[in-house]
Amino acid sequence: MATENISTFPNGLAIDMEERANPLEDLDTVVALYQPRVFRFLLANLRDRDAAETLTQETFLRAWTARDSFREDCAVGTWLIRIALNLARDHTRTGRFRFWKNAAVHSVDAADVASFVPSSEVSSESRLIAQQQVAAIWQTVAGLSQRQRTIFLLRFLEEMDIPEIAATTGLPLGTVKSHLYRALNVVRAHHLNQAKEQK
Amino acid sequence: MNINQSPKIVPISSGHLTEVQFGELLDGTKDNVVNKTDRALSPAEEHLLTCAQCATELATLREALVLFREVSTAYAESELRNIPRVELPARRARMFTLRPAYFAAAAALLLASFIPIQMLHQRAQKAAQQAASATAATNFERYASESNEALLDDVNNAASASVPDSMQALADPMGTNDLSVQKSNQRKD
Numbered sequence: 442m443a444t445e446n447i448s449t450f451p452n453g454l455a456i457d458m459e460e461r462a463n464p465l466e467d468l469d470t471v472v473a474l475y476q477p478r479v480f481r482f483l484l485a486n487l488r489d490r491d492a493a494e495t496l497t498q499e500t501f502l503r504a505w506t507a508r509d510s511f512r513e514d515c516a517v518g519t520w521l522i523r524i525a526l527n528l529a530r531d532h533t534r535t536g537r538f539r540f541w542k543n544a545a546v547h548s549v550d551a552a553d554v555a556s557f558v559p560s561s562e563v564s565s566e567s568r569l570i571a572q573q574q575v576a577a578i579w580q581t582v583a584g585l586s587q588r589q590r591t592i593f594l595l596r597f598l599e600e601m602d603i604p605e606i607a608a609t610t611g612l613p614l615g616t617v618k619s620h621l622y623r624a625l626n627v628v629r630a631h632h633l634n635q636a637k638e639q640k
Numbered sequence: 641m642n643i644n645q646s647p648k649i650v651p652i653s654s655g656h657l658t659e660v661q662f663g664e665l666l667d668g669t670k671d672n673v674v675n676k677t678d679r680a681l682s683p684a685e686e687h688l689l690t691c692a693q694c695a696t697e698l699a700t701l702r703e704a705l706v707l708f709r710e711v712s713t714a715y716a717e718s719e720l721r722n723i724p725r726v727e728l729p730a731r732r733a734r735m736f737t738l739r740p741a742y743f744a745a746a747a748a749l750l751l752a753s754f755i756p757i758q759m760l761h762q763r764a765q766k767a768a769q770q771a772a773s774a775t776a777a778t779n780f781e782r783y784a785s786e787s788n789e790a791l792l793d794d795v796n797n798a799a800s801a802s803v804p805d806s807m808q809a810l811a812d813p814m815g816t817n818d819l820s821v822q823k824s825n826q827r828k829d
Binding site (some may be wrong): 453470472476477480481486490493494497498501503528540543553554555558574575578579596597598600603618621622625626628629632633636 | 659660662663664666667680697700704705707708710711713714715717718719720721725726751818827
């Protein structure tokens, strides 16, 4: 691996012969690969289409500007999500976000999301149940605290494992786990409640 | 407590999974994946084998979470289709770096539009000055010629005025006046 690229000179100086190209230099590829993922995370986190679009743009601009600081200690996707998360945090602190959140003008409707349940469900009844389940989870996640929501989405939307989430959020492993389990507990309670209502 | 009667989570002390156990199983990270061949079952996994209620609940919630991811992804993809592709930061960055050049170009353009106006203004001013000086010169010439004529008239008037008797001799110092010559001749005779 790394030893293949290292040549030892007679004076004993080891030099990395092959300068590893920064993957962020090929921005077209990075955008093509990661824009859907970054946008999906921001959309689910902020539940605001316009804000998600703007911050997705901003994420790639920041990544490009700071590409020299990318040390490949994590995957490009993880690094981009970390930038997006910081931007989302800054965004939610602004008064303008609170205003539009209250106005709910640009907010995503859970029913709209649920309508994307695949039509492969065996019957219209099971499809309807699936839609209700998704809408309920979407609404429940929206009601979580900012930190719980972020960790929940990183785990179940972005499919990151616990150490990756800890690296992305800068939180200790134990904190990540406890927030994740609390979030799951809330989702589980709502899920049970819904199941009871359906019966 | 019957799990169907309340949405509250039932602790393991009542015979079901705890919040943490449920979370660990639902989390499904590598360490939590049930793999009977590699390791012994955890107490939570053992409980699932005997408790259909917890097993069903876990399975349905896991399915719902998978569906949540699929649907959210599909929704985001559909929304992304209506959104223009991310503008290349390279181009934007280049635009930022070229911003001083844009300012310089704008300043040059402004200067270029200002200079002809200024030149036109100066030309008009010059023409006005020339016209004014020409008028002044004409006036001066007219005044000068008029004053010269007046002076000449005065001189002529003064020259043609009658000389008093007492000043007659001075008026004709060469003796061209016959009368005075005759008188002096008579006195000699």
